[in-house]
Amino acid sequence: MMLSFLNDLFQQDFMLRAxxxxxxxxxxxxxxxxxxxxxxxxxxxxxxxxxSLVGISVSLYLSTLGISxxxxxxxxxxxxxxxxxxxxxxxxxxxxxxxxxxSMVIVISLGSALSAIFFSLAKKTGSLYNYLxxxxxxxxxxxxxxxxxxxxxxxxxFVLFGKQILSVSFDETTxxxxxxxxxxxQIVFMIVLSVVVSxxxxxxxxxxxxxxxxxPVAAGMRVGWSYKSTLVIAIVFSExxxxxxxxxxxxxxxxxxxxxxxxxxxxxxxxxxxxxIVLKRNISKLxxxxx
Amino acid sequence: MQIxxxxxxxxxxxxxxxxxxxxxxxxxxxxVIQGKNGTGKSxxxxxxxxxxxxxxxxxxxxxxxxxxxxxWTRFGYVSQDFDNFNYEFPLTVExxxxxxxxxxxxxxNYLKLLDQMGILDIINQNINSLSGGQLQRxxxxxxxxxxxxxxxxxxxxxxxxxxxxxxxYQTINRLNEQGKxxxxxxxxxxxxxxxYTHVLNMSIDLxxxxxxxxxxxxxxxx
Numbered sequence: 418m419m420l421s422f423l424n425d426l427f428q429q430d431f432m433l434r435a436x437x438x439x440x441x442x443x444x445x446x447x448x449x450x451x452x453x454x455x456x457x458x459x460x461x462x463x464x465x466x467x468x469s470l471v472g473i474s475v476s477l478y479l480s481t482l483g484i485s486x487x488x489x490x491x492x493x494x495x496x497x498x499x500x501x502x503x504x505x506x507x508x509x510x511x512x513x514x515x516x517x518x519x520s521m522v523i524v525i526s527l528g529s530a531l532s533a534i535f536f537s538l539a540k541k542t543g544s545l546y547n548y549l550x551x552x553x554x555x556x557x558x559x560x561x562x563x564x565x566x567x568x569x570x571x572x573x574x575f576v577l578f579g580k581q582i583l584s585v586s587f588d589e590t591t592x593x594x595x596x597x598x599x600x601x602x603q604i605v606f607m608i609v610l611s612v613v614v615s616x617x618x619x620x621x622x623x624x625x626x627x628x629x630x631x632x633p634v635a636a637g638m639r640v641g642w643s644y645k646s647t648l649v650i651a652i653v654f655s656e657x658x659x660x661x662x663x664x665x666x667x668x669x670x671x672x673x674x675x676x677x678x679x680x681x682x683x684x685x686x687x688x689x690x691x692x693x694i695v696l697k698r699n700i701s702k703l704x705x706x707x708x
Numbered sequence: 709m710q711i712x713x714x715x716x717x718x719x720x721x722x723x724x725x726x727x728x729x730x731x732x733x734x735x736x737x738x739x740v741i742q743g744k745n746g747t748g749k750s751x752x753x754x755x756x757x758x759x760x761x762x763x764x765x766x767x768x769x770x771x772x773x774x775x776x777x778x779x780w781t782r783f784g785y786v787s788q789d790f791d792n793f794n795y796e797f798p799l800t801v802e803x804x805x806x807x808x809x810x811x812x813x814x815x816x817n818y819l820k821l822l823d824q825m826g827i828l829d830i831i832n833q834n835i836n837s838l839s840g841g842q843l844q845r846x847x848x849x850x851x852x853x854x855x856x857x858x859x860x861x862x863x864x865x866x867x868x869x870x871x872x873x874x875x876x877y878q879t880i881n882r883l884n885e886q887g888k889x890x891x892x893x894x895x896x897x898x899x900x901x902x903x904y905t906h907v908l909n910m911s912i913d914l915x916x917x918x919x920x921x922x923x924x925x926x927x928x929x930x
Contacts, residue, residue, distance in 0.1 A: 454797065455794055455797050456794075457794065579807070580806070580807040580808075580809070580810060581810065583807040584807050584808055584810070586794075587793060587794050587795075587797075587799070587804070588792050588793045588794070589792060590759060590785075590787060590792040591785060591787070591792060591793075591850070591851075593758075593780040594757075594780050594781060594783050594784060594785050594851070594854070594856070595781070595808050595810050595811075595814070595850075595853065595854070596780075596781045596810045596811045596814075596854065597810055638797065638798060641798040642798055642800070642834055643798055643799060643800040643803055643834065644797065644798060644799045644800070644803050645803065646798070647797070647798045
């Protein structure tokens with residue numbers, strides 16, 4: 418089964434595209450996800466995904482009225498709305514400083530409501546399934562270039578401003594005493610996150626984006642001893658889940674996003690279990706030494 | 709840096725915690741702010757550092773209104789129980805200090821400060837695994853990276869044992885002798901180990917009392 422999968426992986430164009438998209442996504446999602454986890458905003462990708470969906474539904478609605486916007490590529494209006502959603506979260510977050518999750522509930526509710534309205538007006542509720550669950554197996558060359566550019570932008574951002582982004586994420590209050598314009602970096606990160614979320618929408622789907630960002634990081638945190646090691650481990654877990662997820666999707670004819678996320682969760686559970694066993698052994702060894 | 713607090717008042721909603729406080733902190737001063745919980749000690753320094761916005765009264769930092777002040781790297785701040793910091797995510801001391809070195813000045817200071825604080829050997833440790841005293845010193849190193857004029861410490865010994873508390877105050881006394889202005893909040897520690905110059909007592913009834921060292925009873929004056 419695995420052999421025929423590997424054979425098709427390199428011979429079928431769509432499989433090769435899916436693999437390449439997956440490799441980029443596998444590194445991009447946990448990189449951004451690690452910052453999201455540090456900032457304790459794990460639900461943010463879900464929220465932004467829902468708001469991005471508003472852009473997509475509005476774009477579809479406008480096309481039914483004969484208005485073409487962004488060359489009939491709904492994703493671009495999705496990106497724009499995701500950024501608006503991100504800025505709204507940042508705005509509400511400042512009003513409810515100690516209740517960060519309130520800002521996300523407001524934006525996710527508004528996003529769900531508006532996208533339901535516009536999908537219905539566009540009479541395209543059927544296409545909603547694709548946006549909710551995505552499919553990495555159907556990505557086009559055009560999309561591949563788009564996520565490659567997004568990944569490069571994120572890489573450049575981290576090389577230039579990684580220190581500032583990490584500082585502000587770990588500790589908002591102290592940033593200004595280190596010489597950082599805290600508000601600026603919060604907004605810059607929110608814009609980048611919004612763009613990444615909407616770009617991932619097509620391959621991962623609204624409902625699965627945040628799991629691709631967060632679960633590998635959650636598993637990495639169980640075994641990482643530093644930020645860098647945690648991130649590298651998270652990326653390895655993420656790439657493994659994409660590879661085996663694609664294999665599962667191919668072999669059992671199931672949705673690719675769902676398969677990838679399932680593998681992610683299995684890795685998390687296995688890592689947590691192994692860690693627990695190792696810890697117990699160490700404790701019993703220590704007890705024996707004490708006796 | 710000279711810090712002028714003029715007729716400062718602050719309230720959370722209808723609950724006033726600071727009422728018409730005025731005081732000048734001169735360069736090299738070592739001010740200890742004392743008072744029970746809820747007397748506005750942390751609120752006062754948060755106003756001073758621009759974390760809380762001042763609505764009544766004024767604070768001047770080297771003659772400049774604090775609401776338009778930009779040179780915050782002249783302050784080093786260690787918050788209470790590091791409560792602003794997310795230290796559950798795996799992170800080594802080196803990584804924390806590495807990404808806190810934003811200015812050129814801080815890059816030069818980084819290893820020297822770790823050595824001065826006696827924690828060069830824990831540079832590769834995960835901050836989760838550090839004791840309260842070690843963590844405290846790491847955060848002081850971070851606050852000192854830009855060689856600030858003023859070091860502001862909110863309940864710095866809350867998670868340190870008695871022996872380390874003495875060592876901690878020796879370190880702070882030394883920094884003050886080197887010319888740093890120290891502003892330190894405590895609600896438990898005795899003044900015995902501190903080479904303070906002034907004490908600000910804050911009470912729950914909103915009265916404040918500022919004493920110079922010679923005026924503080926029970927401690928040998930300078």
